[in-house]
Each structure stands twice: as structure tokens, then as C-alpha cells.
Amino acid sequence: MIGSLSHRTLLQPRSLTDALKMLRDEGPLVPLAGCTDLYVSLNFGTLKGTRFLNLWGLAGLKDISVRGDVLSIGALATHTDLIRSPLVQKRIPMLAAAAREVGGVQIQNRGTLGGNVANASPAGDTLPVLAAADAVVVLRSAAETRRVPFTTFYTGYRQSVRRLDELIVGFEIPAIHGRQWFRKVGTRAAQAISKVVIAGVAPAGRAGSVRVALGSVAPTVVRATRTEAALAGGATIGDAQRTLLEEIAPIDDIRSTSEYRRRVAANLLARFWADAHRK
Amino acid sequence: MANKYSWPEKPALLGTSVKRLDGPDKVTGRAKYTYDINRPGMLYGKMVRSPLPHARVVSIDLSAAEKAPGVKAVLAHVAVGAQVMYQGDPVAAVAADTEERALDAARMIRVRYEALPHFANVEQAMATDAPAVFPGGNTRQGATEETGDLVAGFAKAAHIVEATYATHVITHVCLETHGCVCEWDGDKLTAWISTQAVIQSAQQFAQALGIPQANVHTIMQYMGGGFGSKFGPDSQGIICAKLAKLAKAPVKLMLDRKEEHLDTGNRPSATAHIRAGITADGMLTAFDGQSWGTGGAGATSGFPLPYIYNFPTRKRTHKDVYINAGQQRAMRAPGHPQGCFLTEILMDELADTIKMDPVAFRVKNLPPAAPNAMWAEYFARGAKAFGWDKRHATGDPTPGPIKTGMGVSAHRWGGAGQGSQAHVDIMSDGGIVVKCGTQDIGTGTRTIVGMVAAETFGLPLSAIKVEIGDSLLPFSGGSGGSTTAASAMPAIRVTSVDALEALFAKVAPALGTAPENLVAEGGRIFIKGTPAKGLSWKDACKLIGTEPISVNGKWAQGLSGSGTSGVQFAEASVDIETGIVRVTRILAIQDCGLIVDKLTAESQAYGGVIAAINFALFEDRILDRVTGQMVNPNMEMYLLAGMSDVPKIDIMLNNMPERGVIGIGEPPTVSTASAIANAVRNATGATIRSLPLHPHKVLAALEQEKAGGTN
Ligand SMILES: Cc1cc2nc3c(=O)[nH]c(=O)nc-3n(C[C@H](O)[C@H](O)[C@H](O)COP(=O)(O)OP(=O)(O)OC[C@H]3O[C@@H](n4cnc5c(N)ncnc54)[C@H](O)[C@@H]3O)c2cc1C
Numbered sequence: 001m002i003g004s005l006s007h008r009t010l011l012q013p014r015s016l017t018d019a020l021k022m023l024r025d026e027g028p029l030v031p032l033a034g035c036t037d038l039y040v041s042l043n044f045g046t047l048k049g050t051r052f053l054n055l056w057g058l059a060g061l062k063d064i065s066v067r068g069d070v071l072s073i074g075a076l077a078t079h080t081d082l083i084r085s086p087l088v089q090k091r092i093p094m095l096a097a098a099a100r101e102v103g104g105v106q107i108q109n110r111g112t113l114g115g116n117v118a119n120a121s122p123a124g125d126t127l128p129v130l131a132a133a134d135a136v137v138v139l140r141s142a143a144e145t146r147r148v149p150f151t152t153f154y155t156g157y158r159q160s161v162r163r164l165d166e167l168i169v170g171f172e173i174p175a176i177h178g179r180q181w182f183r184k185v186g187t188r189a190a191q192a193i194s195k196v197v198i199a200g201v202a203p204a205g206r207a208g209s210v211r212v213a214l215g216s217v218a219p220t221v222v223r224a225t226r227t228e229a230a231l232a233g234g235a236t237i238g239d240a241q242r243t244l245l246e247e248i249a250p251i252d253d254i255r256s257t258s259e260y261r262r263r264v265a266a267n268l269l270a271r272f273w274a275d276a277h278r279k
Numbered sequence: 280m281a282n283k284y285s286w287p288e289k290p291a292l293l294g295t296s297v298k299r300l301d302g303p304d305k306v307t308g309r310a311k312y313t314y315d316i317n318r319p320g321m322l323y324g325k326m327v328r329s330p331l332p333h334a335r336v337v338s339i340d341l342s343a344a345e346k347a348p349g350v351k352a353v354l355a356h357v358a359v360g361a362q363v364m365y366q367g368d369p370v371a372a373v374a375a376d377t378e379e380r381a382l383d384a385a386r387m388i389r390v391r392y393e394a395l396p397h398f399a400n401v402e403q404a405m406a407t408d409a410p411a412v413f414p415g416g417n418t419r420q421g422a423t424e425e426t427g428d429l430v431a432g433f434a435k436a437a438h439i440v441e442a443t444y445a446t447h448v449i450t451h452v453c454l455e456t457h458g459c460v461c462e463w464d465g466d467k468l469t470a471w472i473s474t475q476a477v478i479q480s481a482q483q484f485a486q487a488l489g490i491p492q493a494n495v496h497t498i499m500q501y502m503g504g505g506f507g508s509k510f511g512p513d514s515q516g517i518i519c520a521k522l523a524k525l526a527k528a529p530v531k532l533m534l535d536r537k538e539e540h541l542d543t544g545n546r547p548s549a550t551a552h553i554r555a556g557i558t559a560d561g562m563l564t565a566f567d568g569q570s571w572g573t574g575g576a577g578a579t580s581g582f583p584l585p586y587i588y589n590f591p592t593r594k595r596t597h598k599d600v601y602i603n604a605g606q607q608r609a610m611r612a613p614g615h616p617q618g619c620f621l622t623e624i625l626m627d628e629l630a631d632t633i634k635m636d637p638v639a640f641r642v643k644n645l646p647p648a649a650p651n652a653m654w655a656e657y658f659a660r661g662a663k664a665f666g667w668d669k670r671h672a673t674g675d676p677t678p679g680p681i682k683t684g685m686g687v688s689a690h691r692w693g694g695a696g697q698g699s700q701a702h703v704d705i706m707s708d709g710g711i712v713v714k715c716g717t718q719d720i721g722t723g724t725r726t727i728v729g730m731v732a733a734e735t736f737g738l739p740l741s742a743i744k745v746e747i748g749d750s751l752l753p754f755s756g757g758s759g760g761s762t763t764a765a766s767a768m769p770a771i772r773v774t775s776v777d778a779l780e781a782l783f784a785k786v787a788p789a790l791g792t793a794p795e796n797l798v799a800e801g802g803r804i805f806i807k808g809t810p811a812k813g814l815s816w817k818d819a820c821k822l823i824g825t826e827p828i829s830v831n832g833k834w835a836q837g838l839s840g841s842g843t844s845g846v847q848f849a850e851a852s853v854d855i856e857t858g859i860v861r862v863t864r865i866l867a868i869q870d871c872g873l874i875v876d877k878l879t880a881e882s883q884a885y886g887g888v889i890a891a892i893n894f895a896l897f898e899d900r901i902l903d904r905v906t907g908q909m910v911n912p913n914m915e916m917y918l919l920a921g922m923s924d925v926p927k928i929d930i931m932l933n934n935m936p937e938r939g940v941i942g943i944g945e946p947p948t949v950s951t952a953s954a955i956a957n958a959v960r961n962a963t964g965a966t967i968r969s970l971p972l973h974p975h976k977v978l979a980a981l982e983q984e985k986a987g988g989t990n
Contacts (some may be wrong), residue, residue, distance in 0.1 A: 004383055005379050006379060006380075044913075185859065185974070188918055188921055189861075189921060192918070195974065196857075254910050254916050255916065259979070260974065260975035260978055263982070264858075264974075264978070267857065268856065268857075
């Protein structure tokens with residue numbers, strides 16, 4: 001049954017500093033950005049928190065900019081912001097591609113990159129992209145700022161290194177060399193949670209390294225480093241597929257079966273590699 | 280025999296594309312659906328339902344809920360000791376001053392259950408060691424239907440196909456959920472109710488509440504879908520009325536999505552083990568099918584089998600299997616999508632045994648052509664329009680992961696109707712009110728009622744005020760079985776013609792002629808053949824005087840017909856790396872007798888096709904095989920097509936005015952899933968004998984095909 005709304009409170013910070021202080025002094029608080037995931041939990045009756053911290057008004061966290069060679073994306077950038085940003089389109093088109101596949105237009109207008117990452121669903125569409133991009137998660141508390149490589153951000157199913165007094169404030173993405181590739185497999189054309197989602201980078205000429213990351217095939221997003229090494233080392237695609245199947249551990253759930261996810265992950269690895277080598 | 284009521288030979292409006300009368304009201308939000316009805320002092324009702332698929336109710340404690348803030352009424356719906364037979368079986372209810380408080384109070388109702396053995400699927404219910412869960416048995420074996428000498432039939436066969444085919448359970452997923460707003464005035468009840476049967480709902484309220492039907496007034500002006508699941512107040516309506524009585528205030532009780540999936544009906548599953556034979560030159564010889572299916576807890580699951588095609592010898596048995604799930608209700612062409620799928624997939628397999636074109640094979644085995652059996656013509660017309668000659672043999676030879684194929688399927692339906700009554704008033708200012716106790720369940724009934732009257736009076740549609748959807752209006756039946764148009768349109772025609780005659784009688788003396796010489800056309804009443812000798816509608820009506828023309832009438836024979844046929848073609852592509860099926864094109868050929876509004880008739884076909892794409896590719900009610908609970912009682916994991924999943928759909932309606940009006944609401948949804956599945960088979964060479972065509976199933980079938988099958 002839908003969760004109760006009574007006895008829940010919302011704190012309204014006026015600035016990031018304000019928000020971080022509230023987290024420190026009035027916690028535990030559940031941060032709330034676009035609320036697209038939180039509302040789903042509310043409707044399922046699984047929303048645990050009773051006190052919420054509204055980040056939506058913190059406009060400073062929406063910035064998308066380049067400093068030096070690094071693309072910085074604020075945690076509150078919405079999927080629509082990502083799709084529309086010329087910087088994202090130019091430097092990390094696979095992120096724009098992923099954002100374009102999130103939900104429908106309404107969800108893209110509300111849902112944020114920070115929320116997608118913090119929600120920590122293994123099916124989050126932007127997660128494989130951030131993993132393949134060697135992104136860095138910028139965490140901030142009232143006391144300090146921490147930079148955590150995205151590939152070490154998650155510690156288990158729906159668990160991360162983020163502390164309760166910290167917010168994700170943004171992501172830093174170094175320059176990516178090579179051809180970027182993204183593919184989401186969902187039952188219908190839009191508004192479908194991924195059965196398998198995969199992002200890849202293939203070296204173009206001598207620039208860049210092979211990168212492969214997948215979602216919905218393990219408790220957390222997987223950066224398939226052994227598969228990458230196999231491909232980089234000139235292994236046959238069959239051998240690379242076998243390596244990939246050792247690196248992932250999908251489950252049966254309501255959206256799909258383990259068997260299906262394994263087949264599709266292997267098929268898409270081959271598709272990625274074939275597309276990357278098409279002239 | 281043509282008579283004064285016959286449909287006009289050269290209609291001005293009928294058969295043209297007319298936009299819905301209420302379209303602007305709907306898109307601007309002025310149209311009030313049941314959900315939108317709010318009454319002064321209104322409370323909100325919430326039901327408590329069994330979380331278990333089968334249990335005995337040990338105790339019900341309402342005391343905490345009774346004391347909860349804002350609560351005005353609490354009731355137990357079942358007695359202690361009673362059994363609940365499915366997850367979602369109603370147990371108790373509350374009414375409170377806000378929705379949130381009603382929810383909170385519902386959570387405070389403490390029900391203790393003693394769990395009893397249950398069945399979550401037909402395999403469990405059919406197991407030889409299954410416990411006795413349903414009184415009178417867990418299954419019910421139907422009679423055997425047999426025609427001809429089956430042994431001789433199979434002896435004639437050059438090839439025999441033997442396999443098991445199946446369709447799954449889906450729910451109605453009405454976008455407006457079931458429910459009503461009930462308000463009492465003493466012992467008189469007014470109910471705004473989302474229903475396909477406004478007058479019958481009044482009757483059912485009266486029966487269940489033990490009050491005279493004359494004391495019940497039901498209203499349904501706009502509805503967000505019913506598809507066969509909304510023929511009365513159901514438990515939620517009766518509970519709503521009882522809560523309103525207890526609380527002495529109006530109560531709104533609309534179900535949520537989960538309740539909708541659990542307790543407002545579904546399409547039963549269907550499985551059949553079939554053996555069928557054909558001769559070397561493609562004549563069907565024999566059909567032997569044992570079928571079973573489940574319509575939930577104690578409900579039937581019948582469907583026609585074999586469907587359409589002429590098997591000269593055949594035998595069929597059917598068994599209803601009861602499981603602990605909400606009961607089935609009629610769903611858009613009940614039984615036909617199941618029987619159609621089971622037969623049509625078999626037909627393609629049979630055709631392939633002799634490498635015969637599926638269209639040619641079907642045409643060869645049709646029953647004789649008739650006005651209600653036009654398949655041969657539709658197959659030919661459709662094949663041409665669809666580009667069937669470009670269809671490759673089974674298995675798309677194109678390189679790359681995307682394989683494309685074409686499939687075809689045929690269907691039939693009844694669509695007759697009768698029994699409606701109507702009332703027409705013509706006022707001296709020229710105004711016209713047409714009244715009929717039918718309802719517009721989203722199909723466009725309001726518009727076609729107006730069109731038939733406007734046609735008869737020679738006026739534009741805007742001249743007619745249509746009143747429907749209210750139990751105080753002249754009798755009409757529930758909107759089920761595609762009967763509404765065939766039932767209501769004749770009544771409107773007869774009553775309008777009689778009203779016009781009455782007007783002619785008033786006008787004739789002024790024009791110096793006899794009434795039978797008059798015609799009404801183009802907004803004027805004039806002497807037939809001499810349009811100049813006449814009056815405008817307005818001036819003619821001035822002659823009516825103080826007492827308006829007020830005429831009752833009813834359905835008459837000869838203006839409606841029965842029996843429709845249709846054929847559909849589908850093109851689908853399959854990504855063999857992901858198993859994802861995309862429907863790329865549908866062509867639907869359909870007749871429905873005399874077309875009243877071409878636009879709303881086509882809309883029914885579009886809607887039927889899209890609903891069947893959902894049936895084929897997306898929808899699936901999944902019950903946990905251990906707990907018996909539905910695991911996807913929402914719209915996140917119970918999927919429907921989104922706009923980008925809807926292909927190009929072409930509708931070809933065959934207008935047959937000589938047959939009178941016949942319904943079209945159901946037939947267009949019958950064939951689509953079968954045609955899609957046959958297209959997938961044609962694309963990939965893999966035969967998938969059950970729905971839905973979910974990617975994991977498609978991919979597994981492809982792997983199997985690669986491993987052992989032939990291409
Ligand atoms: C209909 C629908 C369709 C969807 N489709 C998709 C889809 O296709 N692909 C997909 O990946 N997702 C999908 N989602 C999920 C969701 O929209 C995304 O995950 C979105 O990016 C979440 O962002 P949000 O801002 O709405 O998060 P919120 O709901 O506000 O928050 C989500 C979680 O993150 C935490 N959080 C949010 N921001 C921060 C922050 N800055 N720091 C720390 N914690 C934070 C919150 O406390 C909460 O636990 C869908 C959701 C819906 C309702």
C-alpha cells in the first residue's frame with residue numbers, strides 16, 4: 001500500500017552551506033532532488049525516511065562547465081540539461097545518449113544525475129557511462145570535500161561510500177579519447193527500466209583505451225576490466241565474451257532472467273566491438 | 280424491406296468522419312469523469328483487502344481505525360470465519376475526511392488470517408496431489424464437442440502438427456480506475472459511477488442495498504475505459520454506498536492501481552494441446568484439441584477453438600482450472616483473442632509443412648463467404664495493400680541483427696444489439712433534445728446518437744442536444760459485446776423519424792400540402808422535389824406551439840445487423856541480439872455494417888490494435904509461484920505500449936449499409952497478437968507458441984532454433 005504522508009517533514013535550505021549544516025546538525029535527513037525515485041518508493045510503501053532535505057532550489061549545483069581538461073557536471077543537472085548541453089554532447093556523447101533513454105520527457109525534466117547515482121540502482125542508465133568515463137564523484141560535507149573515483153563509489157547493492165552528512169555535489173569527467181558507444185535494452189521504446197545497459201569506449205587509432213561497463217548485470221554497475229584487457233590484447237570476440245560472462249553476475253528478477261541478461265550482455269559486447277571497427 | 284425508418288440511401292452525415300461532440304471538453308478538462316466528481320462534505324473511502332491468496336479470517340479489529348483522526352465510518356465487509364479466496368478479496372473499509380487519513384485508518388484495521396493452501400498457477404491446481412481448495416473441485420471438465428470421424432480425418436492427412444499453444448492472463452488496466460461517489464438523501468441514493476452499464480448499475484445497487492430501484496439514480500457522463508470490466512457497482516460500489524450511509528455524508532471511493540489489477544477482472548489464460556492434419560495440397564482434415572485455462576477463483580475460462588477455419592473433422596475438450604486469483608471478467612471480445620492465437624499460429628505451422636503461402640492456405644480453408652464472413656475478399660485486398668508479395672519465406676535472409684517478417688490473422692464477432700428506448704423533444708424554438716439511457720464509454724456513443732438524429736432532421740450535429748449516461752433516461756442496455764451502436768442507433772432513428780412526422784403534421788397545412796410530401800434536408804423542411812416551397816427549420820418549429828413535440832420510441836428490427844469479419848496483417852522486426860520485437864506496421868480490415876461515424880469507428884480499430892500489441896508484447900499478470908501474490912500490480916512492471924511502441928496502423932473499413940448498424944468495439948482487437956506472432960515467426964524462423972513475446976522468451980527460442988531447428 002502507498003506510504004503515509006503524515007508525519008513526514010521537509011527542510012528547505014537556502015544555500016549549499018545551509019544544506020550541509022542541516023545535514024550535520026539536524027540529521028539524519030534524506031536528500032531530495034528531482035524526487036522521481038523517492039516518489040516511487042513512497043508509492044510502493046518502502047520510503048523509510050521521515051525527514052527530507054530539499055536540494056531542488058540549489059541552482060549552483062546545476063552547472064555544467066569545463067575546467068582545464070575536466071568536464072564538471074553539477075549533481076542537480078537534470079537529464080534534460082545533459083541532453084541539451086553542448087559540452088556534454090561534445091565531450092561525452094554517451095552520457096547524452098544515456099540521459100535521452102531515461103524515462104520519458106517529464107522524468108528527464110525532473111530527474112537529476114546526482115539522484116541517478118545516489119539512488120544506486122544497478123539499473124541506473126547513467127552509471128555505466130560514468131564508470132566507462134573514469135568519472136570522479138565529488139562529495140561534500142560541512143567539514144570537507146572528497147573526490148572518489150566512480151568505480152570505487154559503490155560498495156554493494158544500493159550501498160556507497162557516501163556518508164550520511166555528505167551530499168554528492170558533482171562529477172568530474174576527464175577527457176575521453178576514442179569512440180563512445182551506449183546501448184540500453186528495455187522492453188519498450190521509452191519509460192522502461194533497463195534489462196541490460198552497456199557503455200563502451202573503443203580506441204580510435206592510437207588514442208584511448210578499451211573501456212566496457214555494464215548495468216543491471218550485478219549488484220552494482222560493473223566495469224569489466226578483464227574483458228577490456230582481453231579486447232585490448234587482441235583476443236577473439238568469443239574469448240572476450242567468455243571473459244565478460246565471468247565478470248558479471250546477473251540475477252532473475254521481475255524485469256528479466258539471469259540467462260537473458262548473460263546472453264544479451266555477450267551479444268552487445270560483440271555488437272559494440274563490431275560497430276567500433278566499422279569504418 | 281425499405282420503410283419510413285430505413286436508413287437514408289444518400290446520407291449527409293452517416294459514414295462521414297465526424298469529430299467527437301465532447302472532444303473539446305475532454306482535452307480542456309471540462310469533461311467530468313467519476314474521478315472528478317466532488318460533492319460538498321465529501322469523504323474518501325478506502326478498502327482493506329486480503330494480502331493472502333487463500334485464508335480464513337480469524338478476527339477483524341476495527342477499534343483503532345474508528346478512533347483515528349478524521350474517520351467517519353468503518354465497516355467489516357466479511358464475517359469472522361469467512362474465507363478469502365484471492366489476494367485483494369475485500370475484507371473491510373473506512374471513510375475519512377481526507378484521502379491520506381482514510382489510508383492511515385485503513386492501515387489501522389487489524390485483520391488476522393489463518394493461511395490456507397492456495398494455487399498460484401494452473402500447474403499447481405491440476406497436480407494430482409493438489410489439496411482441495413475450491414468447493415466442488417479445483418477444475419471443471421466441460422463437455423466434449425465432436426464433429427465428424429476424427430480417425431478418418433487424420434488418416435487423410437499428409438502432415439500432422441502437434442504442439443501446445445498458450446496465451447496468458449492480462450488485466451483490463453482501465454486508465455480511470457473503478458469506483459464511484461455515493462450520496463444519500465434519506466433512503467434515496469445518487470451514485471456517480473464509472474460504469475459501462477448506467478441503468479443496470481442502478482438495478483444492482485438497489486438489489487444489493489435492499490432498496491427500490493426507483494430510489495437509485497446513477498450517472499456516468501465520461502469514462503476512462505472499461506473494456507468489459509465495469510458492468511456494475513461491484514464490491515467497491517456497494518461498500519461506498521454503505522460507508523456513505525453510515526457516515527451520513529457523500530463518499531468517493533476510487534480504487535488504486537494495485538486494487539485494479541487484483542480485483543476488477545482479467546482475461547483468462549488459455550492453453551491447448553493440439554493435433555491437426557492437412558493434405559498435401561493444403562486442405563485441413565482434422566483437429567483434436569484439449570484445452571484448459573484459468574479465470575481465477577471459481578470463474579470460467581472458455582473460448583472458441585478451433586477458430587474460423589474449416590476443419591471437417593474435429594474434437595475439442597475444455598477444462599476450467601481454478602486458482603487463487605481475482606476472477607476474470609469479459610475483456611474485449613471475450614475468448615476470441617485466445618482462440619484466434621491458438622489457431623492462427625497452428626495455421627502458419629501447417630502451411631509451412633507443405634511450403635504453402637499462409638494467405639493462400641487460409642483462403643483455401645475458409646467457411647463459405649457471406650456478408651458476415653468476408654475473409655476471402657479481405658485476405659486478397661489486404662495482401663495487395665500490405666505488399667504481401669514482398670514477404671520472404673520463413674526466416675529473413677537479410678544480414679545483420681534486425682530481422683523483419685510479415686504475418687496475418689482473421690477473426691469474427693457478433694455485434695448485434697436490441698432493446699434500447701429513446702425520447703426526442705422538439706421545441707418551438709427549433710431546439711432538439713435526444714435522450715437515451717445508453718452510455719459513452721469512450722467509444723463515441725454520444726456523437727453517433729447525435730449524428731443519427733441530425734441525419735434524420737436534416738440538420739448539423741451541433742443542432743442536437745444529446746442526453747445519455749443517466750439512469751433516469753429511457754432504457755438502454757449495458758455497453759458490452761459491441762452491442763451499443765446496434766441497440767441504440769435504431770431507437771434514435773425510429774424516435775427521430777416519429778418526431779419528424781409529428782413536426783411535418785404541424786407544418787404541412789402552412790405549406791398547403793400533406794405531411795407525407797415533406798422532407799427535412801439541409802436545415803429546411805420543404806415539399807419533396809421543390810425546395811423553394813418550404814420553411815427553415817426554425818420557422819417550421821415556430822408552428823409547434825406551446826406544447827413541444829415529445830416522442831418516445833424504441834429499437835425496431837431491420838436497422839441493425841449481426842456478425843462481422845476482419846483480417847489483419849502485421850509486420851514486425853526482431854533484434855536477434857536482444858530478442859526485442861518491434862511492430863512496424865499493422866493493416867486492419869474490418870466491417871461493421873453501416874458505418875455511422877467513420878472517425879470513431881476507425882478509432883475503435885486503432886484502440887483495439889494497440890490494446891492487442893500490449894497483449895502480444897508487454898502485458899503479463901505475474902503471480903509469485905510460492906506466495907500467490909501478484910509481483911507487478913502497478914504500471915511500472917506491468918507494461919503497456921508507449922507512443923513510440925505504436926506502429927503505423929492502417930484501417931480499412933468496409934462500409935456495408937445494407938446490413939444496418941453493427942458494433943465494432945471488440946473485433947479489431949482479436950487478430951493483432953496472432954498476426955504479430957506469425958510475423959515474428961516469419962522474421963526469425965523460430966516458432967513461439969505462447970504469449971507474451973517477451974524478449975527473454977524470444978531470445979531463448981532463437982537460441983533453440985540455432986541449436987536444433989532448421990531455417
Ligand atoms: C517513470 C519513471 C521512469 C524512470 N526511468 C528511468 C530510466 O529509464 N533510467 C534510469 O536510470 N532511471 C529511471 N528512473 C529513476 C529516476 O528518474 C532517476 O534515477 C533519476 O535520475 C533520479 O533523480 P532524482 O533527482 O529524481 O532523485 P530523487 O528521487 O530526488 O533521489 C533519489 C535518491 O538519491 C538521493 N539523492 C538525490 N540527490 C542527491 C545528492 N545530490 N546527494 C546525495 N543524495 C542524493 C536521494 O536521497 C534518494 O535516495 C525513472 C523513474 C520514474 C519515476
